[in-house]
Amino acid sequence: MTGCDHVRPELGGYVLGALEPEEEAAVREHLATCSECAAEHASVAGLPRLLALAAPMAEAGPPAPALEERVLDAIAGERPQRASRRRPRLLRPRVLVPAVAALAAVAVAVVIAVGGAGEERTPGFEVALQPVAGQSATGRAVLASADTGIKMQLWVRGLPPDPGIVYEVQCDAPGWTASAGTFRADSHGRAYVVLNTAARRGEYDAIRVVRRSRSSSTDVLQAHL
């Protein structure tokens, strides 16, 4: 008969069905006669059943990273729809905030951004930001005009996941630049920010996202309006 000291370390392989046939037979024989080892075995005997439940979840892996923005876009797209449903008599162009997939398609797509329930409709632009040569980030901005300037919602992805890097958004016209503020990317290299700029519609013809550092700044993304 095999001794307890020898059998204990075999129990792991035994429970997982990973012993050689002769080893398995020896452990089984011992467990039938040793209540202490049988109790040890019982404490882990249920694990394969639990591991079997984990297998499909573990194999699935994570969903595609792009799904996060798609989901948030889809939800953002429902807001104006629902608002307009409450005002059925208004002229209402059907507005859906396009999915991220549409980013690369058109540089500028005119959409109507509708405010919260009961508010005036605010004309707005959706602008796709294109990566500057050598950069891989992509982004889009929704620009809503106000008397005092522009409210800009900005989504960017594909940035280096380095929270030490500061980016600035600039609205450019020949001869001058208005800053719309600064932001940092999260640990996934993404950012979503709401910015305000004093530049009013028609006063600028390009939006740039630049990477700021002490001595210089590098263009990352841009859109020409």
Added chain:
Amino acid sequence: MAPSDAQLIQRVRADETGEAMRALYRTYSGELYGFALNALGERGAAEELVQEVFTRAWRHAATYDAGRGSVRTWLYQIARHAIIDARRRASVRPSLALHAPGETDVGEASPTIEQAMLGWQVVAALERLSPEHRQVIRLAHFQGLTMREIAERCELPVGTVKSRTWYALRSLRLVLEEMGVR
């Protein structure tokens, strides 16, 4: 202090920045995706389903009642309904059937919510083990290698692999007990 999931659900309707929804997405999208992929068998369909779950959660956020269960359970229930709907649609369009007819009854989500939630807890428990412990469990259970084969592959004495496997299972049991899984 970070807001609780229930607080996030209360916020999503009014939150125009989308950050409350993003936080919920980051917490639950992985396991809901695993649940959906297991039920639907196809990545594209599973991703669509995850999108559907969060969209429905946003639409019906006001109906969430913390007294009746966790946000997690609520999201799984939404997912289960969405899976049933997806299967129903697929059975109407046979060319797009996600499962062979008769394989599963339409309206039966497999695995059950309970099994999927438990499975995900085991995944989380495995992540808390040391890399060495996780590796022997992965090789023996998920890849079906014997102790001897693992020893050869990892260039370790077979006795080391055996004792490591034993301690790995004991650690796993302890972590699961801490998580309330028995």
